[in-house]
Amino acid sequence: MRTLTRGLAAIAAAAALTAGSLVPATATEPVIDPKGYWSAERLRAAAAELPVDQGSPVPASSRALGWGSATTVNHTVGRLFLRTPTGDTSCTAAVVNSATKNLVITAGHCVHPGGPGHAYYGNFLFAPGWNNGPSAHGYWSGTAVGASAEWTQSKKWDHDYAFVRLAANGGQQLANRVGGNAVAAGAGHVQANVQIWGYPVLAPYTGQDAYRCDVSTTRVNSYAPDARAACGFTHGASGGPWLKDVQSSGLGTVWAVTSRCESPPAGGSACAGTALFAAPLPAAVFALRDAVGAA
Numbered sequence: 001m002r003t004l005t006r007g008l009a010a011i012a013a014a015a016a017l018t019a020g021s022l023v024p025a026t027a028t029e030p031v032i033d034p035k036g037y038w039s040a041e042r043l044r045a046a047a048a049e050l051p052v053d054q055g056s057p058v059p060a061s062s063r064a065l066g067w068g069s070a071t072t073v074n075h076t077v078g079r080l081f082l083r084t085p086t087g088d089t090s091c092t093a094a095v096v097n098s099a100t101k102n103l104v105i106t107a108g109h110c111v112h113p114g115g116p117g118h119a120y121y122g123n124f125l126f127a128p129g130w131n132n133g134p135s136a137h138g139y140w141s142g143t144a145v146g147a148s149a150e151w152t153q154s155k156k157w158d159h160d161y162a163f164v165r166l167a168a169n170g171g172q173q174l175a176n177r178v179g180g181n182a183v184a185a186g187a188g189h190v191q192a193n194v195q196i197w198g199y200p201v202l203a204p205y206t207g208q209d210a211y212r213c214d215v216s217t218t219r220v221n222s223y224a225p226d227a228r229a230a231c232g233f234t235h236g237a238s239g240g241p242w243l244k245d246v247q248s249s250g251l252g253t254v255w256a257v258t259s260r261c262e263s264p265p266a267g268g269s270a271c272a273g274t275a276l277f278a279a280p281l282p283a284a285v286f287a288l289r290d291a292v293g294a295a
Contacts, residue, residue: 032139037123038081046081046088074250075129075137075178077197077210077241080106080164083123090207092198092240093126093164096254097180098293101173102140102166105183105289106239107257108147111162114155120145124164128178130199132208140166140174144295146288158225158279160259162239163292179251181241183289187255187280189219189227191244196229196276198237198258207236213276217242225279227256232273234261242278256280 032038080093091110096103104126112120124142129135142164150159166174174180194215201207213231220228229242238259243252256278261271 033123033125033141035123035141037083038125038139042088043081046090074197074210074212075135076181076251078104078126078128078135079130079199079207080104080110080239081123081125081127082110082121084121088123090199090201090236091238092236092258094197094239094241094243094254094257095128095175095178095180096163096183096289097175098289100165100293101175101180102168103175103180103289103293104164104166105241105254105257106162106164107259108151108160108162109259110239111145111164112147112152114151116153118152120147124166126164126166126174128174129210130208131210137178138169140169143167144292146292146295148284148288157259159282159284160279161257161281161285161288163289165292165295179249181243181251182245182253183281183285184244184253184255185281185283185285187244189280190217191227191242191255192216193244193246194229195243195246195252196231196233196240196258197243198233198240200234201236202234202271205234205236211237220277226259226277227280229276229278230274231276232271233258233276234271234273237261237276254281 076095078093080091082089091106093104093106096105112118124145126140127134128137144165147162148159150156194217196213198211199207215229215231217227217229220226240258241254242256244255246252258276258278260277262275264270264272
């Protein structure tokens with residue numbers, strides 16, 4: 001990943017270079033990929049940890065959550081596997097409420113490189129509640145994808161959001177199975193009690209576990225489009241939901257999705273492990289949600 005602006009770097013996961021472990025699917029889980037692209041081997045490769053500097057700190061506000069009970073598990077969040085021209089990779093995505101009940105929100109750069117002359121990535125596969133392998137909710141194949149025109153035509157980072165529609169699984173809709181989050185537009189940059197979820201893959205993370213930051217967000221300055229969160233996630237956390245008004249069930253309202261991270265003082269594409277950035281979703285998010293949901 002390259003630096004986008006001074007101090008900011010995109011944090012979609014790079015294609016994996018080494019193989020990791022994958023917990024075998026149970027007999028109750030659906031086929032990995034009815035379309036035939038994803039196999040256990042491909043998922044292992046895309047899920048692997050990349051060799052990077054081990055010095056990236058994990059802030060105290062960032063911690064792995066237990067997955068043993070409904071009070072600590074948010075299965076609306078999961079890993080979004082995808083194929084790019086340079087290889088297989090993954091981002092983070094979250095289930096949102098929609099008419100079809102089979103829609104996830106993620107970052108625009110997780111589905112399209114941005115700017116004219118580029119095609120969408122492909123072979124999207126969502127694994128809700130990924131926890132060192134697939135959860136009991138299995139895998140859900142993408143059938144349609146869409147990012148804003150501001151992203152696909154102009155690569156505007158304040159429009160770095162997208163939706164992926166998924167096929168029903170065994171006749172069941174995803175939101176009916178795991179729940180769905182609300183979507184909010186025009187939220188203020190400064191929010192208290194925000195939960196940010198992600199599946200970062202670079203050290204000290206491995207991509208195998210969900211992490212959550214509990215933070216209050218700030219605004220960089222009065223003219224910047226981004227909200228800032230003191231959260232140490234790395235590549236792979238892109239597209240993770242920024243949730244406010246979180247209920248005891250774990251469901252909340254997505255008002256932004258992780259777009260970029262703070263880069264080290266020396267620059268470069270690595271994440272400094274200090275902060276994440278995301279622009280509050282604009283009003284146009286609803287039209288895009290409905291269009292992709294109806295595709």
